[in-house]
Amino acid sequence: MRSVEEAPLLGLDGARPFSAPKPHWQGHRERLRTKLVERGAGALEDYELLETLLFAFIPRRDVKPISKALITRFGSLSGVLAARPADLTKVAGVGETVAAYLKATSEIGARASRETLQARTVISSWSALQTYVKQEMQHEGREQFRVLFLDRKNQLIADEVMGHGTVDHAPVYPREIARRALELQASSLILVHNHPSGDPTPSRADIDMTREIIDALDALDISVHDHLIAARSGVLSFRSQGLI
Template sequence: MNDRPDELAEAPFLSSIAEPDDHAGHRKRVRERFLKVGGDALEDYELLELALQLVIPRRDTKALAKTLMREFGSFSGVFNASQARLVKIKGLSDTTIAHLKVIQAVAARFGRDRIDSEQPILASWTQLIDYCRSQMAFESIEQFRILFLDKKNRLIADEVQQTGTVDHTPVYPREVIKRTLELSATALILVHNHPSGDPAPSSADVRMTKEISDIAKPLGITLHDHIIIGKSGHASLRGLKLL
């Protein structure tokens, strides 16, 4: 990707130029408020503003944070936005976009570590849903992933099995079971997203889940759930009594 003119706003030779007092004062006040009350007490745009301060150290980032929130709809939507869409936003340089993607990757790794532990994954359901939402809720195409568990329901692997189109992902039940046996897993949680935003399961989702369950059960493999992630929330086929 070629550098654009707004890269000049972050050029090293500007490091000696003093930040305007009002900008410096505002940035300091936001940081101090964060340290005093914590991130949960901040508005989404304020937390995004702080994140942008890390990667654009000598510019007011409040207006940019609000622009990004309007464009992408949510805090998560900003970080999950594609590079192609981010590059169209005035004020975001190639360097800034790369840094935002690093922050996204760090958050994803942190989320995975919260469920990838010695504790049974079923004991940290809220963290699991948060992790899946952070990974999939804002994807523009369907993604089918599998969480492979051991006999104590601890995570062995988290793998994206298939990606598809905006409204369909091909899933092959026998391939799912084949990979389960390769990993010596004894339980599964299926997860996929609906880019439309509505997590309600389709008849095809229910049928595919039953096919996998029917193959898995005689082999001693437990299918705990099939979770569907959407922008507006999530749906559990187990919770809906469809599994």
């Protein structure tokens, strides 16, 4: 004989009750997962792709409004992944745990891009370089100056931050860059910095500073292949603009 705990619950009239209908978002999740598996991630809109991440982090709630609110607040999918945890948690439905998982997802993408870049000849892999630079820097809230140090085969030795600054200026010291290039035995390098304003157009100061770095490295027989400026609207190359 079954115990009371094992017996099925009955309605007031002794009949088995109807099972409660599934929440509407459960069916949506199943349809979106099927779309992803059968048609590939490229078939999903940005907010849908973000939804699929949130499925795992928020298991019992409709996450479409949260996904759309995140993209609206931060402007794009990449903006969401680049946002600080403290800013992510200002969106309704996003707690510290979800913010941490989103940052982990962002870091996975960044490390994968870096591995791709390290495995290739950098100057002949413009698309990989552009993807890496955009992912790392386009949403930085302050100016940041980085240097990609390359070996004789133009493969990446190191990517290092050489200066942090304000929203419109990052101090750069050519002699420090030259010293570090010698320490790493680099044969060439690529300069990279960001414009938080969103416009990658170089300023007069950007152009003059680039020339100072080139002059400092010329005596050491270390070449500057390019200077890239990353912004929300894209990545600008000094070389393609005839500035180097």
